[in-house]
Amino acid sequence: MTEILSDTHESEERPLRRPEAPASTTLHGELVAALRDYIVEGSLADGARVPERLLCERFGISRTPLREALKVLAAEGLIELLPNRGARVRVFSAEDLHELFDVMGGLEALAGRLACERIGDAEVAEIERVHHEMYRHYLRRDLHGYFQCNQEIHGMIVAAAGNATLRATYDSLAGRIRRVRYAANLDKQRDRWGEAMREHEAILDALRRRAGSELSDVLFQHLRNKRKAALRQAEPAEIPE
Amino acid sequence: MTEILSDTHESEERPLRRPEAPASTTLHGELVAALRDYIVEGSLADGARVPERLLCERFGISRTPLREALKVLAAEGLIELLPNRGARVRVFSAEDLHELFDVMGGLEALAGRLACERIGDAEVAEIERVHHEMYRHYLRRDLHGYFQCNQEIHGMIVAAAGNATLRATYDSLAGRIRRVRYAANLDKQRDRWGEAMREHEAILDALRRRAGSELSDVLFQHLRNKRKAALRQAEPAEIPE
DNA sequence: AAAGCAAAAAATGAATGCAAAATCTCACCC
DNA sequence: GGGTGAGATTTTGCATTCATTTTTTGCTTT
Numbered sequence: 001m002t003e004i005l006s007d008t009h010e011s012e013e014r015p016l017r018r019p020e021a022p023a024s025t026t027l028h029g030e031l032v033a034a035l036r037d038y039i040v041e042g043s044l045a046d047g048a049r050v051p052e053r054l055l056c057e058r059f060g061i062s063r064t065p066l067r068e069a070l071k072v073l074a075a076e077g078l079i080e081l082l083p084n085r086g087a088r089v090r091v092f093s094a095e096d097l098h099e100l101f102d103v104m105g106g107l108e109a110l111a112g113r114l115a116c117e118r119i120g121d122a123e124v125a126e127i128e129r130v131h132h133e134m135y136r137h138y139l140r141r142d143l144h145g146y147f148q149c150n151q152e153i154h155g156m157i158v159a160a161a162g163n164a165t166l167r168a169t170y171d172s173l174a175g176r177i178r179r180v181r182y183a184a185n186l187d188k189q190r191d192r193w194g195e196a197m198r199e200h201e202a203i204l205d206a207l208r209r210r211a212g213s214e215l216s217d218v219l220f221q222h223l224r225n226k227r228k229a230a231l232r233q234a235e236p237a238e239i240p241e
Numbered sequence: 242m243t244e245i246l247s248d249t250h251e252s253e254e255r256p257l258r259r260p261e262a263p264a265s266t267t268l269h270g271e272l273v274a275a276l277r278d279y280i281v282e283g284s285l286a287d288g289a290r291v292p293e294r295l296l297c298e299r300f301g302i303s304r305t306p307l308r309e310a311l312k313v314l315a316a317e318g319l320i321e322l323l324p325n326r327g328a329r330v331r332v333f334s335a336e337d338l339h340e341l342f343d344v345m346g347g348l349e350a351l352a353g354r355l356a357c358e359r360i361g362d363a364e365v366a367e368i369e370r371v372h373h374e375m376y377r378h379y380l381r382r383d384l385h386g387y388f389q390c391n392q393e394i395h396g397m398i399v400a401a402a403g404n405a406t407l408r409a410t411y412d413s414l415a416g417r418i419r420r421v422r423y424a425a426n427l428d429k430q431r432d433r434w435g436e437a438m439r440e441h442e443a444i445l446d447a448l449r450r451r452a453g454s455e456l457s458d459v460l461f462q463h464l465r466n467k468r469k470a471a472l473r474q475a476e477p478a479e480i481p482e
Numbered sequence: 483a484a485a486g487c488a489a490a491a492a493a494t495g496a497a498t499g500c501a502a503a504a505t506c507t508c509a510c511c512c
Numbered sequence: 513g514g515g516t517g518a519g520a521t522t523t524t525g526c527a528t529t530c531a532t533t534t535t536t537t538g539c540t541t542t
Binding site for chain 3: 513514515516517518519520521522523524525526527528529530531532533534535536537538539540541542
Binding site: 026028029067068069071074076083096100102103105106107109110113114163164165166168173213220 | 343346414454
């Protein structure tokens with residue numbers, strides 16, 4: 001075994017212990033989060049083997065907690081576990097992404113419906129504020145800023161639904177496409193930009209009127225169009241690093 | 242260990258590349274399924290500790306794969322993992338169930354919408370068949386038969402959506418309420434029965450017309466009413482075994 | 483006698499060890 | 513020269529072991 005640089009000189013040091021957050025002090029839990037980020041952010045190639053030993057050294061832990069984390073990530077759908085053949089970064093086919101976008105659309109449609117039932121004027125105003133900020137980015141052709149506001153608005157709608165189960169489900173699925181989203185959305189979508197902006201107007205309009213069912217429809221269609229734009233060019237292209 | 246026949250001197254057996262069959266070699270995977278059933282079917286009380294050692298003996302395995310399975314089940318939301326305090330069967334509060342029903346409603350709404358896009362007449366006819374069977378159960382006041390048909394119809398709609406990601410998400414969440422559903426739905430819901438039957442008529446009607454958006458609304462409302470009926474009496478009652 | 487504290491016992495979390503399977507290497511045979 | 517197969521190496525899956533942490537139990541003190 002190669003020597004690992006382990007600075008365990010001061011044996012009485014608190015190991016990652018935070019007096020503020022005793023619930024999240026699960027080494028395993030943090031490991032899952034760390035690994036998830038590691039994979040989502042593309043540190044491993046599509047379909048690549050997940051090297052247990054390497055990651056053990058990378059994170060300074062033994063195989064047991066790592067394998068537990070891999071099981072969880074497999075349950076989340078980020079990796080695949082092949083019997084006796086190790087873990088691989090899951091490759092999302094065009095069909096997978098197709099499905100994923102639809103489910104995200106369904107969840108956002110639900111979020112919009114629920115949000116209309118309980119959202120207050122202040123929250124609507126807050127979303128409007130971000131919407132207008134997004135519009136300014138649109139006018140300036142600042143795609144990055146636009147996209148960030150866009151994400152924020154959708155996140156705010158999900159948050160306004162006030163449903164933690166929905167939030168968790170949404171986040172879990174969002175994690176799967178984040179890998180793709182990095183590369184997919186920032187280039188060729190300029191022609192759809194105006195259309196998306198109009199759709200966002202409709203979203204806000206339905207939200208203002210608390211028209212839940214209508215907002216549900218608009219959001220689902222919005223995601224559909226987003227999917228069309230995203231998958232049109234995600235298919236042939238490879239993810240650049 | 243047991244003796245293995247390793248006399249491959251002359252019999253040139255093909256190494257059986259990938260006959261597509263032996264995917265069940267995952268002891269761990271089967272363990273997850275077994276444990277999930279074990280918990281879902283109520284073999285452990287609400288909020289009870291999940292006794293590691295006992296289950297190890299129960300399934301004849303060591304703690305390592307069991308703990309991996311527990312991590313997965315925790316990710317699925319069936320149990321809770323408290324740091325240094327073991328696993329507990331997750332207790333679903335009224336609020337949790339409230340949320341869960343809404344998300345299920347959103348997913349069914351999505352399923353209905355997608356189903357309308359791709360379902361064929363034959364499949365609609367098949368759903369109609371089960372619907373009429375359900376109606377016969379309704380006329381006979383056969384609550385059990387009715388409920389089974391009911392479940393089947395909802396399952397068929399999800400299947401007709403043709404979206405594996407949706408199916409997996411739906412099943413995962415359904416697993417959480419199955420524990421509750423066992424006890425919650427079979428008794429006091431008789432007063433809602435007629436209403437539910439009418440809603441199912443509307444569901445089928447919208448499906449026949451392939452009115453996706455409308456079916457989406459009807460399904461969500463249907464789940465909402467189901468929730469109201471289920472939670473009205475699930476709150477005070479305890480789960481009988 | 484009840485409350486509090488300390489030590490034992492049990493359980494949890496992680497590391498290591500070990501057998502089986504898969505992968506790789508390379509000499510061998512056609 | 514190319515395919516083949518036996519052995520070596522790596523990797524995977526699970527069991528066992530070890531160090532903490534929690535919980536229980538019994539004893540002491542007021």
